[in-house]
Structure formats: C-alpha cells, structure tokens
Amino acid sequence: MNKPLVSVEGLRIKFPSKRGAIAGVRDVSFTIEPGEIVCIVGESGSGKSVSAYALMQLTKFSGGWVAEGQLTLDGGSGDEIDLRAADEAQMRTIRGNEIGMIFQEPMTALNPSYTIGWQLAESLLHHRDMSREEAGVRSIELLKQVRIPEPERRLKQYPHELSGGMRQRIVIAMALACEPRLLIADEPTTALDVTVQAEILALIRKLRDETGAAVLLITHDMAVVAQMADRVVVMHDGLVAEEGPVEQVLTDPQDPYTQALLAAVPKLGDMAGKILPEPMETVDTTECNIDKPLQPGSRVLLDVKHLTKRFPIRGGWLSRTVANAHAVEDVTFHLLENETLSLVGESGSGKSVTGLCILRLERPDSGEITFDGQDLLALSDEEMRLARRDMQMIFQDPYGSLNPHMSLLEQVIEPLKNFGLEAGSALEDRAAELFDRVRLPRAFLRRHPSELSGGQRQRVAIARALAPSPKLIISDEAVSALDVSIQAEVLNLMMELQADMGISYLFIGHDMAVVERVSHRVAVMYLGRIVETATREQVFANPQHAYTKTLLAAVPTLDLARRAERWELATRPPPSPIHPVGHAPAPTHFERVAEGHFVLRSGVGPADEGEREP
Numbered sequence: 158m159n160k161p162l163v164s165v166e167g168l169r170i171k172f173p174s175k176r177g178a179i180a181g182v183r184d185v186s187f188t189i190e191p192g193e194i195v196c197i198v199g200e201s202g203s204g205k206s207v208s209a210y211a212l213m214q215l216t217k218f219s220g221g222w223v224a225e226g227q228l229t230l231d232g233g234s235g236d237e238i239d240l241r242a243a244d245e246a247q248m249r250t251i252r253g254n255e256i257g258m259i260f261q262e263p264m265t266a267l268n269p270s271y272t273i274g275w276q277l278a279e280s281l282l283h284h285r286d287m288s289r290e291e292a293g294v295r296s297i298e299l300l301k302q303v304r305i306p307e308p309e310r311r312l313k314q315y316p317h318e319l320s321g322g323m324r325q326r327i328v329i330a331m332a333l334a335c336e337p338r339l340l341i342a343d344e345p346t347t348a349l350d351v352t353v354q355a356e357i358l359a360l361i362r363k364l365r366d367e368t369g370a371a372v373l374l375i376t377h378d379m380a381v382v383a384q385m386a387d388r389v390v391v392m393h394d395g396l397v398a399e400e401g402p403v404e405q406v407l408t409d410p411q412d413p414y415t416q417a418l419l420a421a422v423p424k425l426g427d428m429a430g431k432i433l434p435e436p437m438e439t440v441d442t443t444e445c446n447i448d449k450p451l452q453p454g455s456r457v458l459l460d461v462k463h464l465t466k467r468f469p470i471r472g473g474w475l476s477r478t479v480a481n482a483h484a485v486e487d488v489t490f491h492l493l494e495n496e497t498l499s500l501v502g503e504s505g506s507g508k509s510v511t512g513l514c515i516l517r518l519e520r521p522d523s524g525e526i527t528f529d530g531q532d533l534l535a536l537s538d539e540e541m542r543l544a545r546r547d548m549q550m551i552f553q554d555p556y557g558s559l560n561p562h563m564s565l566l567e568q569v570i571e572p573l574k575n576f577g578l579e580a581g582s583a584l585e586d587r588a589a590e591l592f593d594r595v596r597l598p599r600a601f602l603r604r605h606p607s608e609l610s611g612g613q614r615q616r617v618a619i620a621r622a623l624a625p626s627p628k629l630i631i632s633d634e635a636v637s638a639l640d641v642s643i644q645a646e647v648l649n650l651m652m653e654l655q656a657d658m659g660i661s662y663l664f665i666g667h668d669m670a671v672v673e674r675v676s677h678r679v680a681v682m683y684l685g686r687i688v689e690t691a692t693r694e695q696v697f698a699n700p701q702h703a704y705t706k707t708l709l710a711a712v713p714t715l716d717l718a719r720r721a722e723r724w725e726l727a728t729r730p731p732p733s734p735i736h737p738v739g740h741a742p743a744p745t746h747f748e749r750v751a752e753g754h755f756v757l758r759s760g761v762g763p764a765d766e767g768e769r770e771p
Contacts, residue, residue: 160231161188162339162371163212168226170207170216181207181221183395189339191231192365194372196382196403198418199392200640201612205375206261208392209341212240212373213256214248219607230255233338254284257337261344261375261611263324264557267316273327274312277334284335299330304356306505306733310470322504329357336368343375344611351667351711358385358713377612377640379422380670380713383407391415404717421641423670425697425712432694434497434675436652437645447656453677454494458661459515459629464488464524466507466514470735483734484510485521486685487745492629495655497662499672499693501708502682505734508665509553511682512631515663516550517541529628546576549622551635555614559606565617566602572624591620596646612639619647623654631663636671648675669712673697678753681705684734686745691754701756 170182182204189195197205210216211223212230228240230251243251252258260266268276277299278292287295293312300308303326316324329345342361346354358381365372374385382389386403391412399412410416421438428435434451466485469478485507492498500508513519515526517533526533528548536544549572552558559568569591570584579587589599595616606614615635622630632651636644648671654660666672672679673693680690681704689702700706736742747755 159190162191162193162231163189163373164227164229165208165212166227168208168211168228169224170204170211170221171224172219172221178224180224181395182211185226185392185395185397187390187397187400189371189373191338191371192369194362194365194374194385194387195390196374196376196386196388197390197392198376198379198382198640199398200642201377202610203392204395205392206343206610209343209373209375212339212341213252213258214240214243214245215258230339250284253280253337254335255337256339256341257332257335259329259332259340259342259345262554262556263328264316264554266328267324269316271315272312273314273316273319277312277327277331280331280334295334296330299334300327302333302360303327303330305330307735310735320505320509326357326504329360333360333364336364337370338368339371339373340364341373341375344377345374346376346378346381351669351708351713354381354667355711355713361385377644378713379407379419379641380715383715383717384713391418407715407717418642419715421645422715423641423645423668423674425670425673425709425714427670428673428693429698430694432692434652434677434693436649437674439642439645439649447653451495451497451652451656451677453496454659456494457491458494458496458529459492459663460525460527461491461511461515462489462525464511464514464521464526466510466519466521478738480735480737481740483685483736483740483742485514486742488524488682488685488687489745490680490687490690492661492663493677494628494661495659496677497655497664497675499664499666499676499679500682501666501669501672501679502704504667506682507685507734508682509633512550512633512663512665515631516545516548518550543576546572546625547628548631549625549627549629550631551615551619551622551633553634553637555611555618556606558618559614561606563605564602565604565606565609569602569617569621569624572621576625578625587624588620591623594623594650595620596643612643615639616643616647619650626658627660629661629663631665633665634667635664637666637668644671651675669697669709681708686757688757689755691751695751695754699751699754701750701754 166186168182168185169180171178172181185208199205207216212228223241230238230240232238274296277296281287281292281295296312297308300311305311305323305326332340346357361372364370376382389403389406390397391399393414399406399410399415406415410419423437436447464485465487467481467483470480470482471477472479488511502508510519514521531544566588569588573579573584573587588602592599592602597613597616619635636647639647664675676693678692679696680687683704689705696705700709746758748758749755
C-alpha cells in the first residue's frame with residue numbers, strides 16, 4: 158500500500174467565543190494519496206474549509222487553533238513532516254511550494270495595493286529563485302493556462318480592475334505557479350461561469366496527470382464532485398458523515414444527510430415542459446410557502462435600451478487612452494413586475510457591469526434606463542439615492558460588500574435608518590426577522606463578518622438587500638457561494654418574497670441548473686452583448702445561438718459516465734472585449750425565431766431584415 162501524501166487523524170479545531178472555546182471541527186480523519194483527488198463536501202459552516210486550512214497552519218490567523226489530532230505530510234524522502242509542530246520558517250517553505258492554495262474569496266486573497274504581475278511573480282521569486290524576467294514570462298504562461306485574455310496587459314492591472322471571475326482565475330494561476338505536490342482548492346470555481354469552470358477543472362486534472370500532484374477540492378457543487386473526485390468526504394456539523402469512493406457515495410449513499418444533500422442538487426432538465434418557476438427541494442423539511450403560481454405581471458418595471466459602457470485603458474508616458482474595454486455594448490431588455498429575468502454568460506461578458514449601470518453605480522456612456530416610470534439617467538444624485546430604496550443589489554463578493562468593522566446588526570439595519578423606515582427598538586426587531594428569513598441564528602447579529610463562513614456572509618448580504626422591501630433586486634451571483642442545501646432555501650425564500658410582495662429579480666448567474674429553476678425569461682450575454690433572449694423553456698429546449706449551445710453543453714452533471722468529457726481542455730482562444738480607440742462595433746440586429754425568442758445576427762443587413770429590439 159502506498160504511503161499517503163497527507164494524513165489527518167482525530168483533528169479537533171477550536172475557536173474562541175464569549176461563551177468560551179467552541180469546536181468548529183470535532184474528530185475529523187482522512188488521508189490523501191499521491192495523485193489522488195479528494196473532495197470535501199458539506200454545508201456552509203460544516204468545517205470543511207477549516208479542516209483544509211489546518212494543513213497550512215492558517216487557522217491561527219482567524220483565531221482558531223488545533224486542539225487535538227495529527228497532521229502529517231510526506232517529506233518526499235521517506236520522512237514525515239509534522240505540520241502541526243512545524244515552525245513558521247518551515248511553513249513558509251511549504252506554503253506555495255509543497256502545498257498550493259486556491260482561496261474561496263479572490264478579493265481577500267489578492268493584495269489591492271500591488272499589480273497582478275507583482276503578485277504572480279512573488280512566489281516564483283521566493284521558491285524558484287527566478288529572475289524578474291523569467292518570472293514575468295512564467296506569469297504570462299500561467300495567465301494563458303487559466304484562459305485570461307490579454308495576459309501581458311493584465312500583469313499591469315490591479316485586482317479592482319478585474320471582474321470577480323477574472324480575479325478567481327488569477328488566484329488559481331498563483332496557486333499553480335510552483336507546481337505544488339498538493340493543491341488545496343477551496344471552492345475554486347464558485348465565481349466562474351460553466352464554460353470556464355469546465356476548463357479550470359480540466360486544468361487542475363491535467364496538472365494532476367502531468368505532475369502527479371494530489372488535489373484536495375473543497376466544494377458545495379455535487380456535480381463538480383461527480384466530474385472530479387476519486388474519493389469523497391462528506392462533512393456535517395464538524396464531523397465526517399460519510400467517506401468513500403465517488404461511485405459509491407453518489408450512487409449508493411448510506412448516510413441520511415448525504416442522501417438529502419444529493420436530492421437537493423438542481424439538475425438541468427428538471428423543469429422541462431414547465432412554464433413557471435418552482436420551489437427547489439431542500440435538505441431538511443423546510444417548506445416553501447408559495448400559495449399561488451409565480452406568474453409575471455404585465456407592466457414593465459425596468460426598461461433598458463441601447464445601454465453602452467466602455468472602460469478606457471491608458472498607457473504611455475502621458476497616460477493617454479490607448480484602447481477601450483467594451484464591457485456593455487448596445488444592450489436592450491425589459492423586466493416585468495413580479496418577473497425573474499436571468500442574465501447569464503461568461504465571466505467578463507458584462508453581466509455585473511449591466512447591473513451596476515442600472516443602479517448608476519457605474520455611469521453608462523449612452524443608452525436609456527427607465528425604472529417604474531422614472532428616467533434614472535436624468536435624476537440628480539439625491540433623487541437617485543432615494544430611488545435606490547426600491548432597487549437593491551446583492552453583490553457577488555459578500556466579504557467585499559460587508560464592512561469588517563461593523564456588527565451584522567448595524568449593517569442590516571443601515572438601509573432602514575438611511576431611508577428613515579424604522580426607528581428605535583423596531584430596527585432590531587426587523588433585523589431579527591430578516592435573519593430568521595435567511596436562516597441565520599439571531600445570536601449572529603452581534604458578530605462581525607470575519608466570524609462567519611463565506612456562505613453565511615452571503616446570507617447577511619441578502620438580508621440587508623431585503624431590509625427596505627424593494628421592488629427590484631439585482632442578484633449578482635447571490636447564491637454562488639452557498640452550498641446546495643442553503644442555496645435551495647435562499648432561492649425558495651426569494652420566490653416566496655416574489656409571490657408575497659411582487660418583487661422583480663434581475664438574476665445574474667452562471668449555474669444553468671439554478672437559472673432554469675428560478676427564471677421566467679433568460680438573456681444570454683457574450684462579449685458585452687445580449688446574443689439570445691427568450692423564455693426559460695425556449696432557451697433550454699431550443700437554444701439557437703452557438704454560444705448558448707456551448708454554455709449548456711458545459712454544464713456539469715452528476716452522471717459519472719460523462720467524466721471523460723470534462724477532462725478535455727477547450728481549444729478556442731479566449732475572447733477579449735478590448736478594442737483600439739475608434740473601433741466601431743458591428744450593428745446590433747436580432748432575428749425573431751419564435752414568439753418572444755430573439756437571436757443576435759450582427760451584420761446581417763439593414764434593420765428591416767431583422768428586428769432591432771428583443
């Protein structure tokens with residue numbers, strides 16, 4: 158029998174609290190063989206990330222400590238390294254070089270004060286003794302590996318200049334830089350669309366096949382587990398609920414929790430033949446109280462016409478504009494009352510920028526935005542502030558959107574105080590009610606964001622968006638950081654609110670199975686343009702645009718027979734939205750293929766040969 162690369166035995170990790178030390182992980186054991194892919198799955202807060210962080214002695218930076226257990230790493234020459242007892246100098250050698258780490262939240266993993274090139278080169282200079290020039294060449298190779306367009310230009314940019322998905326790919330490139338023997342990937346594809354997700358997972362597997370590196374993959378996506386894992390460790394409440402080969406765990410789960418977890422996974426095709434969204438199945442007995450169909454209204458709440466947003470790219474000694482990033486290009490769509498319109502597409506396709514332009518958090522270059530009869534682009538700053546009471550946004554990165562210095566109570570009641578909706582003791586009562594609705598303990602109201610897991614932070618962000626009872630919620634990857642059980646509960650909650658209060662959702666997402674479940678209509682974006690828009694049923698049953706077909710084909714499934722398909726790296730070159738100054742985009746023309754179903758046909762001829770607006 159081969160000697161394990163990593164062995165974890167009887168791991169117990171404690172964290173301080175006002176009530177004394179509490180155990181976040183309670184007696185966890187598993188091994189990782191050389192070249193093996195082990196997936197740890199479980200609910201948010203189950204201890205899966207903390208267990209992996211202990212291997213790199215990272216729990217101490219969040220206040221935790223290993224109270225019991227053994228953590229050993231095969232040193233490569235027959236000796237074993239006691240990771241629990243290693244000093245900081247030895248751990249600096251191990252981190253990055255022997256064990257690479259892909260963190261869950263890219264904005265906190267990247268330093269906002271340094272360029273992407275500097276951060277990529279840091280580990281190469283430290284562990285590989287490269288020159289600056291050699292590190293620069295290797296950095297460009299890494300960015301190409303993770304499908305980042307214009308890699309030479311990206312090296313000079315800062316993290317805030319990139320989309321969430323782009324930042325996640327940068328973090329992956331950093332982890333792969335020194336070709337570690339163990340790669341710990343904590344939700345590595347959470348912020349990525351399905352096409353890039355397939356390529357990143359294939360890249361991780363390719364690295365394993367070429368270098369023999371082992372992979373510890375932490376995820377809440379059971380379809381990713383089906384496509385990647387050799388063995389699965391299911392965690393629940395700080396304990397291992399079930400462990401075994403992937404075939405056994407997925408096809409014949411023994412533990413009731415594992416069975417419920419698999420049942421809650423949304424599957425592409427579940428909504429075939431159904432017109433309206435339906436509640437999702439949850440892990441526990443939580444019921445979705447929807448007593449009427451989620452039928453959209455007839456009045457247009459939001460109307461967007463010819464929206465365009467470009468970001469200048471400066472260069473040279475005088476910092477002149479040398480090119481433009483065409484983030485949003487001639488986008489037109491509408492959203493009805495009580496309707497969910499899903500905006501889907503690759504990272505960098507312009508989905509999030511479109512949402513920011515609607516709220517005027519980014520000022521569009523041209524176009525029209527009408528919300529509830531108001532021309533948003535004509536409003537003053539104060540008028541726009543008041544209009545945002547009815548327009549809220551759930552941001553993609555929960556840690557970046559929450560203030561680390563404020564308690565969760567202060568942050569949830571902030572919109573209520575800002576708009577003068579509640580006062581006194583009613584503020585805390587409303588916050589407690591919101592925490593109940595997003596299934597967070599009321600005791601968490603006194604905590605700070607750093608004391609919560611990624612999924613729990615996202616639920617706080619959702620509670621804050623719900624506080625002023627808005628008419629429109631722009632959900633920017635709001636459930637991407639949540640495990641399947643909490644994801645189902647949050648999506649059901651959003652549907653309940655839609656049924657009760659008539660809320661409209663602009664649902665920005667990349668999980669096509671979730672999009673199929675919650676949407677009335679779908680708009681597919683690619684390189685800043687909407688390329689196809691139709692009802693949910695039309696898009697999933699009869700996709701017309703080539704990119705829509707690619708997007709659906711890349712969706713991971715629980716079908717183990719399709720594993721090999723996912724290991725093939727795509728060969729198409731990464732697209733770039735960057736064009737030189739003066740570039741004239743092709744005109745936007747839509748072809749109507751059915752009632753309510755439009756497909757982009759750019760350059761097909763004059764407007765009377767197609768239909769101008771979808």
